[in-house]
Amino acid sequence: MRLTDRLKELDDKQVISMHVPGHKNMTIGYLKEIDMKYDMTEIPGLDNLHNPEGILLELNHKLSGKYEGYSAQAVVNGSTTGILAGISAVSEHVNCFVIRGDAHKSVYHALDLVNADYSVAAADELDDVKEGTAVIITHPSYTGEGLKSLGSLIKKLKSKNITVIVDEAHGAHMDIAEGFLESSMNYGADFVVQSYHKMLPALTGASVVYCREQKNMMTVQKYIDYFETSSPSYLVMASIELAEEFYNDFKPEVFFANRTLIVQVLREKGFEVIECDDPAKLVICRQGLRGHALDSLFRENGVYSEMTVDDGVLWCLPLFHAGDSFPLQELIKSVRSLDLSSMETTDIEKYDISELLNKKCIRTVVPYPPGVPVVIEGEKFHKEVLLVLDNYLNNNVKIEGIKENINYYMNEDES
Numbered sequence: 001m002r003l004t005d006r007l008k009e010l011d012d013k014q015v016i017s018m019h020v021p022g023h024k025n026m027t028i029g030y031l032k033e034i035d036m037k038y039d040m041t042e043i044p045g046l047d048n049l050h051n052p053e054g055i056l057l058e059l060n061h062k063l064s065g066k067y068e069g070y071s072a073q074a075v076v077n078g079s080t081t082g083i084l085a086g087i088s089a090v091s092e093h094v095n096c097f098v099i100r101g102d103a104h105k106s107v108y109h110a111l112d113l114v115n116a117d118y119s120v121a122a123a124d125e126l127d128d129v130k131e132g133t134a135v136i137i138t139h140p141s142y143t144g145e146g147l148k149s150l151g152s153l154i155k156k157l158k159s160k161n162i163t164v165i166v167d168e169a170h171g172a173h174m175d176i177a178e179g180f181l182e183s184s185m186n187y188g189a190d191f192v193v194q195s196y197h198k199m200l201p202a203l204t205g206a207s208v209v210y211c212r213e214q215k216n217m218m219t220v221q222k223y224i225d226y227f228e229t230s231s232p233s234y235l236v237m238a239s240i241e242l243a244e245e246f247y248n249d250f251k252p253e254v255f256f257a258n259r260t261l262i263v264q265v266l267r268e269k270g271f272e273v274i275e276c277d278d279p280a281k282l283v284i285c286r287q288g289l290r291g292h293a294l295d296s297l298f299r300e301n302g303v304y305s306e307m308t309v310d311d312g313v314l315w316c317l318p319l320f321h322a323g324d325s326f327p328l329q330e331l332i333k334s335v336r337s338l339d340l341s342s343m344e345t346t347d348i349e350k351y352d353i354s355e356l357l358n359k360k361c362i363r364t365v366v367p368y369p370p371g372v373p374v375v376i377e378g379e380k381f382h383k384e385v386l387l388v389l390d391n392y393l394n395n396n397v398k399i400e401g402i403k404e405n406i407n408y409y410m411n412e413d414e415s
């Protein structure tokens with residue numbers, strides 16, 4: 001089948017998006033202002049994202065206004081590019097990194113590229129981090145948990161001259177209004193990256209990199225130039241501008257009213273709804289149903305979730321606003337009409353992973369989503385790791401790298 005036909009098919013079915021990107025099939029935000037004809041290139045008047053001097057410098061200045069004391073750079077290749085560039089820039093003066101908790105695969109890719117030493121630490125282990133290192137924090141998590149004591153942690157790290165890098169890929173909407181999480185930029189993080197496309201209404205790939213010191217930004221820009229396409233999409237850049245305008249205009253009343261209604265309708269239907277720190281994320285569970293079964297039940301009824309989590313699904317709520325065209329009534333109708341008695345489980349692609357016990361990982365294994373590596377190349381597949389992977393497989397989560405490891409050891413056994 002042609003990709004274009006598949007996309008058209010989904011559009012014709014008017015599927016309801018409870019996933020990223022934040023424009024939710026163009027029903028949230030201002031993206032209708034963008035015409036496909038605006039897909040231009042660096043002709044006179046349109047500046048150059050890799051050396052912004054005109055209209056794109058102006059865009060960067062507007063983006064810098066989000067947090068006082070920070071300079072900003074628009075990026076079209078997602079936070080992945082920002083993370084690769086940021087870690088590369090920091091590695092010019094730091095060669096030891098500490099990763100706080102779960103981190104996206106791009107963090108590991110960057111550390112691999114710069115060949116840096118790193119360790120993974122829990123929040124309470126950060127007290128022992130040595131001066132002159134850099135700490136990489138993810139805030140908020142994919143499932144919308146904010147890092148507790150963010151302010152005091154950053155203050156403590158900064159007092160020890162530790163560089164603080166924060167992956168805020170899931171938090172471009174932080175501080176948008178009261179009741180939302182706070183960005184680490186309120187507390188002086190050195191380098192921060194936000195995916196505008198995930199939770200704000202911007203096109204996929206739209207991201208912004210922030211630096212507290214202008215000289216650091218110059219080094220980061222050098223590496224963005226290495227990693228980012230030299231033909232940045234003007235559609236994506238324009239969408240960053242429109243998402244920023246949306247952020248500045250946002251009034252939370254409609255959002256919170258619709259969110260309350262959605263939670264109420266789900267609970268009336270018998271679902272357990274877990275409210276995350278980020279009010280725009282909900283985890284929905286139902287006793288006796290695995291996440292993947294719930295995911296397919298919603299999908300069969302036209303509602304697409306962001307991902308399966310343990311025994312539930314994660315929804316990214318639209319940032320509802322006055323005048324949006326999100327199909328809220330259709331969503332409610334769909335939830336109310338779910339037939340929970342005729343639950344069918346979909347076939348699960350199962351692998352026998354027991355053979356991997358104590359074997360060395362030959363290709364990093366990453367359940368996607370969330371994109372957080374479970375075993376890094378070179379590490380061993382311990383029993384605990386196999387249990388985690390088994391749980392992902394039972395939930396029908398796609399796992400990057402697993403087939404390569406299985407095939408590698410299968411062929412080895414045969415030879």
Ligand SMILES: Cc1ncc(COP(=O)(O)O)c(C=O)c1O
Nearest residue numbers: 077078079080104167169195371
């Ligand atoms: C925590 C985290 N950081 C970074 C990224 C990469 O962001 P992007 O898709 O904008 O490249 C992701 C993507 O899912 C993520 O979950």
